[in-house]
Amino acid sequence: MMLQACLNGARAADTPGLPLTPDAVAGDARASRAAGAACLHIHPRDAMGRESLAPPDVAAHLSAVRTAVPGMAVGISTGDWILPHAGRLEDMHGWTVLPDYVSVNLEEADAPEVLALMGRLGIGIELGLATGADLDRLLSLPATLWHGAVRIMIEMNAGTLDRAMPVARRILDRLRHEAPDLPILLHGFDATAWDFVAAARDLGCDTRIGLEDCLYLPDGRAAGNGALVAAAARMLGLDA
Template identity: 25%
Template sequence: MQEKIIIAAALTGSMASPQRVNPAVPVTPEEIAREALAAHAAGAAIVHIHVRDPETGLPSMELGLYEEVVWRIRESGSDVLINLTTGPGARYRPDDVDPMKASADSTMASSEKRVEHIIKLKPDICSLDVATMSFPQYAFVNLPKQLEEMAALIQEAGVKPELEVFDLGHAWLARSMVERGIIKGKPLFQLCMGVPWAAPGTPENMIAMRNTLPAGAVWAGFGISANEFPMVAQAAILGGHVRVGLEDNLYIAKGQLASGNAQLVERAVQIVEALGSKVATPAEARDILQLRSAD
């Protein structure tokens, strides 16, 4: 186990309408920023951020929404590390009549579009989903060529890519990107467990994925839904860092909705400390991840 374990909070995610189930899921930039600060106060060193249309609550790629969230967090004076998503722009569903065409609800976008907010806002970290996989209603498409283009643009902006892998083959592809020099410096991996239809959230699967990573890599892990807290314990025991949040799980216990991201972070802190480790501060997380100094 790590002496100091980083906790990340994934605040809102990109699912269509989770706030219909749990109204604590933040929607507006003000709500997302407020959740970020609350999660940090509870023990999170990193906040992982998607944005939503304030009117509809649906996931968005609008640059102005990212700008407002990041501005609000930075204006507060918080030292929490900001991790922006680059996942939106990879959703594909074939048209029902002509499968050679994308359906109207597909969101495929160019590499440049998917990272425009990264280049402008320069967060500490951003996700890079090394994954092409099936979701129940669509395919999530990230081809190696586009991943390499995005990785280059991200790193040119001075931002650290977090390599999100959902299955063993994704971990293999991400490792090859490190070995071929596409990912520079000390790599950071996120093992995403229990997402349909990728690797189930089991100890055996997390161990296999961890063992596929290059030597010396920093990694974290999380599980969705009922897998969330078991995977916190599993990642910590196996030498990784952890993630929780309303993006991944809406409940604090079976049948009991979480009151917010802070409550989920507090439970992760309890697990980490019960296992004998300490929770990393943002400054300690910056050192562990070998990030540039805070401005």
């Protein structure tokens, strides 16, 4: 079982404790590795704290993180909310420092183009699925676009647990039949985050935690990335 730390995400810049600068993200990366995280997922930001895929911002964040935690795989988001379609692809094509992998959301219109670009750049891919329709779309794409993915994420980012869990289970069951060789990461968001960490443990999936997904420990106390990762590691039995 693998635990990923998701350090900042699309949270508002004024979220308490949220790392925004390269140095702050690097510091939380260091704390997360010490707490039990095996890899990282980050959303680079610009000087104003806004999410960015611009080559200088991506390079600054990746370089800082790799100095802080050498050898630790680090991935970034390619979410289509970050920049308009054309500008996003241009920025990604212009990266001078490359992430180990990127997350690609299958619900986004240009997901096939992003997958193809990552293949040309030699960057690993983390496939994000939030619905059964996302899985249908993935399976309809040419195998060359996704069969070499790093992993598939089942992302339950909305809804209550009693609605989200059956959806996640159906996607998981189909994936284990349709893509049995790919690792599967399962995670929730806010109110469902810790339930899905426990579900990932019980279902034999990888999972993730961090301020992108959750601002509080299981007991309701606010916490930073290091403490969140440490709590997840204990829940998963990775601290033994």
